[in-house]
Structures are given as structure tokens and as C-alpha cells.
Amino acid sequence: MHETAMTLNTTELLVIPALPLAASLVAGLFGWALKERLTHWICCLAVIASAILSADVFMQVQQGASFYGNFWTWMLSDQFVVPVGMMIDRLTAIMMLTVTIVSACVHVYTIGYMHGDPGYTRFFSYISGFTFSMLVLVMGNNFFTLFFGWEAVGLVSYLLIGFWFKRESANFAALKAFIVNRVGDFGFAVGILAIWYYFGTIDYREVFNQVESFVAQGHALHFLGWEISAITFICLALFIGAMGKSGQVPLHVWLPDSMEGPTPISALIHAATMVTAGVFMVARCSPMFEFSETALAAVTLVGAITAWMCATIGLVQNDIKRVIAYSTCSQLGYMFVACGVSAYSVGIFHLMTHAYFKALLFLAAGSVIHAVLADQDIRRMGQLRKYMPVTYFAMLIAALALSGVPPFAGFWSKDLIIESAKVADHLGWVGDLAYWAVLSGVFMTAFYTFRMFFLTFHNSDRLPEKTKAHVHESPKVITVPLLILSVGAALSGWWGVEVLDVANPEVAEGYFGASLFVMESHNPLATLVEEGHHAFFLTAPFWMAVGGIALAFVMYFRETAIPARLVASARPLYTFLLNKWYWDELYERIFMLPAQRIGRWLWQKGDLAIIDQGIIHGGFVETVKAGAARMREMQTGMVYHYAFAMVIGAFGFLTYLLLKG
Amino acid sequence: MANVTFPFPFPEHLSALLPEILVAVLAMALLIVDLFVPKERKALTGYLSLATILVAGVALMQVADGTSVTAFYGFFTLDPFAVFSKLLILAGTAIAIIMSLDYIRSEENVGEYFVLMLFAMLGMMLLVSANNFVTMYLGIELMALSIYVLVGYQRDTLRSNEAALKYFILGSLSSGMLLYGITFFYGVTSSLDFKQIGEALAAAPSSEHTAVLLGLVFIIAGLAFKVSMAPFHMWTPDAYEGAPTPITAFMSAAPKVAGFVVFVRIVADALPALEHETVMILSGMAVLTMAVGNLAAIAQRNIKRMLAYSTIGHVGFVTLGLIAGSGSGYAGMLVYLAIYLFMGMGAFAVIVLMRREGIQGELLDDFAGLAKVRPGYALAMGLLLFSLAGIPFLGGFWAKYAVFIAAVQAGHVYLVIYALLFSVVGAFYYIRVVKYMYFDEARVPFDFSENRLMQATVALTAMAVVVLGIYPDPLMELCRQAVIGIG
């Protein structure tokens, strides 16, 4: 494709994030006055307009347009320049499109889902604010805007997980998300500071242009006797941030708990967009990661482990949202595997398809939850197909897409990931491990998805009586977004491969053009073509998916007695999986309890003994208080005292100066 | 100063004084117009004085061309520094007049009130354009005399009378000190012009050192009184408490701008030869000022008094820029004064809005539960207070940042550490008010002023601290430009 020097319209680009921001501010500040109707109109229209503009930008970018520029300098401290600017290329455009479309659907959906909630306007303010933050994250042209967006989406995520702040579990989940993300963000911040330290700039373009010569200079760090090259250090630090944000083992524990938030949020933030920021970041930094094979191997390894482990946990969960949440972790693992084996285009492609079908899955699940009086346990559902045909249809498409059944979206992207992992020989055993992990993951994914699907919509009718009287199809504002997303979940895979050509072995010639960078020496897509692997259908992943669905069909549709027997025969394994590999307990042991102990010790010894007793009661506060009282006494109100103070002042300074010299 | 011959040439660059001339003429005209304004519509005079300020502002922008000109045989100078500070003074006066519109309604002689504010403003405008002691002294007196009267405007309130009298007596004493110091400088250098004095002092023989030092101490003392530096600050809390609240707001911002600007001119132009001694005196005063301001504020129950001490504390921080004695220090002072003008006056505006029947919302307890009654006011006040406390990223943070960095660059690290310590102490009493507003139950029912202009002012100042907090660079750049050529 020819890159013509077309520049995008600056105003249009600024308007795209500005609209949701304005809507968020209006909803947040004046929501109480606007009442519900006006608020949701403002927010929905703003985000829909933003989506339309994003689509326009996307089309222009496809024609070869791009944008790069700084708007203003936010901060200037010596050489540390923090500009605020945008870099719009093909990677950004596809992210913008995905984010705004899913966000628009979720906005509309929210009208129905949150109806009557006391925090209605607050909720709209948050999700519009989230859309703004996410757009800043993807549209920025330097690591600072990335970091700003990164933290902003984290903040909104925290606020939304704890949205129902009267629920204790919601508060804990919000805290957990925040704290775990802090660990990741620390790594991320270290990475950015390291970039500034080594490159002297935080601008994407300037950094990326310098990478090659920088690597050639062979900078290295010495740490505990290890020598680690600077580029590896930077990449690993950044990746730690990505692990936190994208729920990768061992920082994945917050993501399933984040399901405490309202379901639209689970769809928008904890499935489709925010959690994929890590993948986006790795892809964005492909010019850096490509130069560090160690970092790539780490990315692959972490992704593969997460993909496999979270899939196993998903097999046995009973909370409809948790099943999907573990699936999200697992699918994010797939994306990281793709990035790790240098198939960034495929990773982003999967990000996009996943955004559609996972959002759809969540929204459909939300529709179900809405219908069954906010019960999330799939053991108390069943036969819902009769009551909610539209939701059933949407869920079916989403489930097929997630499982990787052709021609639905997930098949195209997931197949490419698995094929890429297969040929990633340069990563050695990590590549092999990743291949087997993601391949077996497909089977499990298909199984747990359809387990959930059958248990919810088929199987026996296990609804409690009270619920049964209430259950009904959701209103239009809920079903219409489902249908829109269904289109995406069904077609985006085909569209990506056949229309956009995302999987072109020569990345530069495919959709992504110059926005991603892959070294010639390890381009899995090229290898695929060379070795003739590149054939959709009738490959191992396909059969894995079909097998998974078939097994689920047998166990939860036909012979519904099997699961119980299976559980009985493998009780330890079942418990192990049901308890999520005991990650939470492990963390409680090694981090929480010692931290609590240290905290208590610091509180007793530090706060109470030293600060309270020693400093506050023994000195500092007393001194300040005494000083304050002294000052007050000096202010007698007598003019001659005041005058005298002035004379004494002048006298004191004069005498001092004269005596000194 | 040009050698005087007679007949004298027509004053050159007279147009540089256009804003001042306009203010003087319009204020006098207003004095007469006011006679024909019916008593119940006296706010009209207020709006007319706002218009006068607008006219002056427009005129100022017309005559400001980024260069430095002197007019009136070298008795008046107009440079970017003066222009920027005049804009601040105009803005401060305008805000104070807006605050007064409702507040002063119940008083007598309302028309003269606004005219006096215009005259005070005129004094400050002259003050920031002063490049010699004559203009400076006259500017100070014009400003001070108007403010003495304004402080005592509520004649039936004992507190107001007392405040005015104290301020007047002590002000006279400080003027005396200032004049006494000036005579010594005149005696040594035979000049009243800052720059010429600077040159003469640099060349002065060491035998004159004692006389020079005496002049130095008394001049600094006189100026320190005007900007409320300890130990010349004692009038401040009493005068602030007794004055009508809009005047308190006015006094806390605009005269400080004028005082510090002329302080900068004297330090930069007249005292370079005495840099060591100047820095020593100023450091001593800054140390005292920060301590007095921030410590005494803690013990106050009256919010006007608390803000008075807080002003003193901020004056201490601004002094750091003066001590730094560099371009970045002076620019930092301007940044600080500009941001302080907004946040300080904004906080006072909230107090004015809360005037309860007969009593003003001025006890700290009165703020209890404000967040539940008027969340908008509480939010604005909260932002302003956090900004005053210097919480990043609000305007107040950058104000402190600007002067602290300049002081560190000039090598006064210990002073900055000391200042940081006291800004922590300072944060306590600001945040205490926030605590009252958000976490305590309301005790006294309030009726709030519903003046739209006032509400807009509060909203604008609160927004200004937020915007400047997020994006301080244009202001900083503007200040950097303004001090080019100073010092």
C-alpha cells in the first residue's frame, strides 16, 4: 500500500476524545439537575458521535492518512518535557474504532440495565469518562499520555468496580483491583522512567527511531550480579505494567473479582477495552520488544501460562460472570502469546474480535442476570431459551465466536495465534509450550463456554419459583446493542482477514502498515506462508473447538448426570480448580498476612509509639500548638505593642548588620 | 532625571499614563455622577466603576507594546513588568468590586466606597510603575489612604473603626520609617531614582556604609509593612478582621502585588550593591513571616483572621522569590502573586456569599456541613483551599513550585526546606476547613447571596486554579516574559 502524506483533521481528532469528556463532566457535575433522561441522551449521543467520527478516521487512515503532532506542552521541567499530542496511525485507528463502538453499545445498553439505579447519572459520568481516558491512552503520541490514560482508566475501573459501594464485597474487589494494578503500574512507571533516562525523551517516534542505534551501543544494567541489557529491562518493566492491567498470571487475581461491578462495566472495561491496554501497549512498543528476545519470551510464557491456567479455572466456575471473566484472562493470554511470537498484527486482531464477542457475551449475560433478578449462579438457571430468544441468539453467536467455530470472529484470530505459536521456533521451548498451551486452551474454552451456555439456556429448568414469575426478554435498549455486537462478533473475523488483510505476512503491506514493526528474522506469519501451514479449516484448533463443544453437549445437554459423577471421582482436582488454583489464598499467605503483620507492627511501634507518643504528644504538635498560641498571645490588639514590634524589628536588623560589619 | 531647564519641555510619552489618567478622571467623574444615582440603586455606581476598570484595561493593552518607556521626565515607567502587574491589580480590584455589590448595599455613602477603591487602584498602578522614590511614596500613600478609609467603612461596627485606626497609625509609622530611610539614601547618593541610586551606592565609599545600612533597613522595613512581612505584620490580622470582607479580599491580593513589584524594582535596581545585606534581612524576615503566618493561622477560629495569617504565610513564600534575586525568582513571584490573587480572592468571595442575616459567615464553625447545603460552594471552596495549601495539581502548587525552584537555584536550599516544612503546617489549617465543610453537620442555617456575578466569580476563580494547575505553562511563560530586563 502506498503511504500518501495525508494528514487527518486536527479538530476532528480532538473532538473524538473531547465529546465523551464533555459528556462525562456534564453528567458528573450537572447530572442531579439534568435528571436521568437528559443525562443518558447527552452521554449516548456524545459517544455515538465519537464512534462515527472514529469510523471516519478509520476510513481515512485506511486511505493512507495519518497524524502526528503535539498540541501543547503540559509540563516543562529542565529537559523533562511532557508534551500532549497525538499519533494516529493504523494501530491507533483500529483501537479507536473498537473502543468507541463497544462503548457506544454499552452506553445504550446501560440505559436499560441501570434503569432506576440511584447512581444512574454517576454511572454515565464514569463510563463516558472511561471512554475519554481510553481514547487518550490509545491516541497519545508519547509515554506520558499513555501513562495518563493508563492511570485514568485504572481509576475509573476502580470507581466502577466499587460502584455499588454499599456492598462490602464490591469495596474489597475495588481495592484489590487497585492494589494489584499498583504493582503493575509501578513496573510500568519504572519502564517509562528508564526510557526517559536512556533516551532522553518520552515521545514514541523519537524513542522508536533511536532503538536500533541504542541497542547497537549495548547499554546494560548490572543488578545483583546479573547483567541485563537496558532494552530488555525497559521492555520487561513495561510488560509488568501490562500484566497488571491485562490480568496476566500472577497479577490476574483482580480481574475475576472485578465482576462485582455492574455488568455493562464488565463488558466495556473488564473485557473489551481497558484490560486490552496491555496488549495494545506491547504492540505499540513493538519496535522495542523486537530487539529483546528475552522480553518476547517472557511475554509469550506469561501469556501461555495465563491462557491455559485461566481456562482450567473457567471449567468449573458456577458464577456466569466469573466464567466469562476467566475466559477473558485466558483470551488476553492468547493475545500476549501472539505478541510474544512477534505476530503483533494477529494479537491486535484478536483484541478487536475479542472485544466484540466478549462484550456481547457479557452483555448477553447481563441481560440474563437482569431477567433472573440479579442471580448470577448458573446452577439456578436453565431453559431460559424459551423466555429470552434474542438474548439466546446473541449468546449463541458470542459462544461460537469465543470457541473458535468458523466462520465466527474468534475462529479467524485464534487460529492465526495458534499457528503462529506453532512456528515460533526462535523462542525454543517457550514457543513449544505456548503452542500446546493455547491449543489445549481452545478445547477448554469451547467446553466451558458451552457448559455455561447449555446450563443457562438449555438443560433442565432450575429457576426458583419467584424468579420464574419475573423472567422475561429484556427491553429494546438492551437487545439492540446485543444485535449490533452480534454482527461484529459474527463478521469481524472474516472482515479482518479478508477485507483489512491484517494477517499479511509482510506486516508493512497488510493493514497495519508501518505502525507495527516485526524483524525479518522471526516473522511467524512469513514462516507460516513459507511452510504452507496457512490454511483455515480442518486444522487442529478447529477440531479442538468442535471437540470441546461436543463434550459440553454431551455432559450438559444429553447426559446431565455425568458432571456430578465426574466431580465425585476427581474431587481434589475439582476443588483445586474451583478454588482458582488457590492464588488468592497464596497471596493471603505470602503477602497479605505478613503485610498486615508489618502494618500492625508499624502501627503499634511506628504510629502509636513513635509518632503519636514520641512526636505528637512529645513534641511536634505541642510545639506547633504552643507556637500558635504564642503567636496569638503576641497579637494583643494594642497599637503600641504593634508599633513597638515594628521598631524592634527595624532595630534588630540594623543592629545585626552594624555589628556584623 | 533630565537636567531641568525652563521653559520645560512637554512631558514625553504622556500616552504611557493613559490608563492612570483615565482612572483618575473617570473616578472623579464618578464621584459626581454618584450624586445623581438614587440611594436604592447605588449598585449602578459599582457597575460604572467596573466599566472604568474595563476602560483602563483596554487602555493599558493599547499603550503596552512590550517595550520599556519612561514618561514624565523619568518619574514613571511602563514596561512589561508593570503592564502585567497592572493587569493583576485591575483584575483584583474588579473582583473586589463585584464582591462589594451586594455586600455594601446596607451601608451609607456607597458611591464613595467604589470611588475610593478606584483611587486605591490608581495608587497601586502608579506604584508598580514607580522607578524612583517620589512616585513610589506617593503611590503608596494614595493606595494606603484610600484603604484606611475603606477598612473603616462600617462606621457602626466597633471592630471596623478600631481596625481602621490601628491600620492608619501603624501605616503612618511605617511611612515615617520609609521616608527616613529614603533621606539617608538621598543623603548618600543625591538621587531619588532607583537606577541612579544603584549606581551611586555601588560607587559609594566604605565610610558611608553605616548611613547606607540605616537607609536600607528602614526602606525595607517600610515596604515590608505594606506587604505584611513579619515583624511588620501585626496590623494585618486586626485590619483584615475588621474591614468589610470584600476589602479584606482586596487588601490580601492587590496591594501585595503592587508592594512586591516595587520591592522587586528597588532590590533589582537600587540595591544590587547591597545584595548580601538585603538577602540577609529578607531571609530573616521570610523565616519569621512563614513561621508567624502559618503557626498563628492554626489558632484562629475566625476564618477572615485565619486567611489574614495565611496571607502572611504566603507573603513569606513569595519573599523567597525576592531572595533568589534572579529573573526566575522574580518571575516566580509574579506567578505566585497571580495565582494567589485568584485563589485568595476566590476564598474570600465564598465567605461573602455566606453572609448570614446580620452576621457574616466568618467563624470556622459556620462552614460546617456546607457540602450538604450548597455542594457547589463547598466544592469551589474546597478547590481553592486545596490550592492555597499547595496540593498538586492545582494552581497553588505551581505557585510554590516556581518560587521554591528559583530559591533552590539561587542556593537557598535550607530556606526552601524550611518553607516546605511550613507549607505542610499550612496545609493543616486549610484542610481543616475542608473537613468542616464535608464531614461535619450543619449547625447554623444560612441564607446565601444569590448574586450571579459573585457566583460566576467564585466559579471562575475555582476553575482558574484547576486550569492553571493542569496547564500552568502559559502563565509561567508570560511571567518569564514580563521580568525580562528586570535585575
Place this chain on the structure above:
Amino acid sequence: MLETAFFYMFGGLAVLAATGVVLARNTMYSVMWLIFCFFNAAGLFFMLDAEFLGIILILIYVGAVMVLFIFVIMMLEINTAVLREGFLQYLPTGGLVALVLLIEFVAASRSGAFSQGAKATAEHFGREVNNTVEIGKLLYTKYLLGFEVAAVILLVALVGAIVLTLRARKDAKYQNISAQVRVRKEDRVRKVRL
């Protein structure tokens, strides 16, 4: 020699008079001391060939300002005993500070240019000039800005004084002449049908 003697006489008497202002128990005596002080200061002006300033000092300060002072003091009754409370209490500290300050002032004024008396005297000293004309020329030319500002200051003082004192007392009865003139018969006369 004679000049020096006169200088010390005027100067010394001025200091003495100023001390008297502060120390006098009766306010009226203080005012008298102040007048005496002004006379001596005027004498010093005369010695510097600044006749105009000397005369102005006597005419305006003694002739007008101090007379007003006396009026005001005679109209008010001031209890001097209360004002002087604590005088002895502050005397030691205050006195010490004053003494050291005095020494410093003397040291300062004896240093450098002041001791030579060269710069301190006016340029025209000893020449035949009309003091009043010279001052007038300077005031209306070189010092025009200051002169004008001083005029504004006087205006402010005037306005301020009026603002702080002029008041319509609510407890006193006033005759509103314009209202009386504007009155119509309908307002006052009521026809009563008998």
C-alpha cells in the same frame, strides 16, 4: 560659627520640644510643644535658605493644622491618666532600645557624606535666588507627576473624611426642604364632609 550655634540651638530645642510632646501629661501641652517644635524646624529651614518651606511650615502647620487640633482636643474630653498606663512598665526595654537606636542614628549620620555637609545642602545654597519661584518651577515641571498625584491624595483625604463623618443620623430630626417645597395640597389637605 554663629551658624553652627544657631543650628544647635534650633536642633536642640526641636528635640526638646519633641520630647515634651511625648512626655506632657496634658494633651493641650503636647500640642503646644508640637507647635514649638515646628517653629524650631522652620528655623532650620531658614538656615538652609529654604525660606519658603519655613514660612509654609509655620503658616500651614502652626496656623491651620494645629489650631484644628486644639479645637478637637478642647471638644473632646480625654482621660490622660488611662493613656499613660504602663508607661513605667515599658520604660526599661523601650528606653534601652531607644538609646541604642539613637547611638546608631548618630553613627549613621556622622558617616560619609553627611559629616562633610557637602551633598546635604541645596545646590543653590548661598546664591541669590527666589526660593518660591524655584520651587514653583520645579513643582510644575519636573515634579509635575508627583504634584498631580499629591492632589489626588488630598482629594481622597477629603472624600475619606467626609465618608467617615457625614451621616444621616436616624435619631435626629431633619428638615427636608425639597420635600417641603414639593408638597402638594392633595398630600396634606383632606376634605372632611360634615
